[in-house]
């Protein structure tokens with residue numbers, strides 16, 4: 079497995095379109111990019127550092143004089159795999175063309191060797207001014223990709239060429255540069271998510287803390303990459319998942335029934351759900367009176383993944399493990415015992431990861447080196463697992 083999280087610097091110039099880059103940042107994160115925002119000082123008039131820090135979950139600096147001990151203009155330039163500057167104003171384009179280094183962003187552009195996409199947005203008169211035309215030509219001749227702004231209404235009453243392109247168009251262009259291709263078209267990906275509930279009586283159940291966020295991230299990422307996605311959702315929200323087939327289930331036995339039916343047709347199974355290991359022997363049809371609720375006799379649930387492995391015919395199987403101790407040893411043992419191709423083990427001690435936007439742990443696979451992940455978004459993990467799946471599917 080050679081995949082790593084793709085680090086992006088999102089440079090933001092001082093145009094009113096800066097507010098649209100908040101949405102752009104979100105969509106980049108959905109696609110598994112890890113994004114550091116570097117605004118120009120004057121762009122903070124439009125969108126402030128607090129917004130960028132909250133959305134990116136990372137510190138935001140505008141000058142080389144912030145956090146000098148980090149030497150950010152060098153370290154960030156080296157860490158970034160790709161640069162995206164959106165919006166790029168006429169002034170920012172002129173400064174990059176001239177090789178100036180008067181804020182952190184322009185320092186970074188000079189110091190990096192990463193591919194750079196520039197998305198201009200400005201008044202048509204400024205876009206068509208010979209100075210800008212010449213600057214854009216120069217930047218393109220240096221190998222930078224400069225998008226054409228869209229034609230239409232501007233902030234005032236004027237119209238013409240200068241509008242910030244639609245987020246989807248920017249993402250499409252950026253993906254073509256980063257190689258984030260639709261590599262799962264025609265592939266059927268079956269994902270289980272959430273946590274099963276094992277009924278005690280009509281009111282009470284045995285459950286677990288799984289929120290289903292990781293399964294949503296996997297389904298979203300697989301849809302973006304062109305897959306047919308079927309999500310078997312146990313007690314989780316599936317609102318934001320347009321385009322996926324969703325089957326809602328409650329208990330482990332419900333989930334087993336659906337997965338047994340769907341598994342033969344899939345190319346990849348990602349078993350992300352937290353399946354209860356045991357269920358009450360008796361399911362009462364009436365609510366148990368408080369005074370009789372003293373003990374619950376349990377019996378094991380079937381191990382769905384292990385059973386599916388018995389009937390697999392070439393499907394790729396990826397499991398999850400949540401551990402509070404001996405993470406690696408037990409994950410490696412499960413990889414073999416359950417007949418999996420890969421497993422992601424996360425450390426859930428002290429309530430970490432459940433319900434959060436980020437995860438940390440390790441991907442172990444039968445082929446290739448293990449990948450240790452230190453606090454990455456669940457979207458990024460989803461893309462890493464799908465990178466692995468796409469690689470294996472050839």
Ligand code: C5P
Nearest residue numbers: 349351353379380381382383397398399
């Ligand atoms: O054994 P453990 O529960 O840690 O294994 C975790 C993996 O096995 C997860 O992928 C989970 O979805 C799956 N599993 C299952 N059936 C069970 C328990 C876990 O398929 N009864």
